Amino acid sequence: MGRVLRVLFFSLLLICPACQHGRMFRSRFTMNVRCPVCGIVFERGAGEFSGGMAINTVATSSVAVTGAALAFVTDMPVWPLIAVLTLVSVAFAIWFYRHARALWAGILYLTGSIRED
């Protein structure tokens, strides 16, 4: 259990789940193909980014639903609430993009789909 939490923790910090030293992203939206320290390939298949997109969709939807629950406990008018939720959801999805892809790479590492060669 400790290994799982450690790998997911380092993945959320955008650090290689294998060596826990290399950076997974070289820019805001560009993931390194290989870890600059240990050389592990983060996404072996062309469509593996879709797992990260699924994580991002679930997380963003959870934020939006939680925010929508505010309509039941506040007297905030509906249209401003929808506008705020839209802005917050879009901003969250953009901010969480790297973390979702890195988390997916960590899950792939845990399942043995990516490994040191």
Ligand SMILES: [Zn+2]
């Ligand atoms: Zn590494």
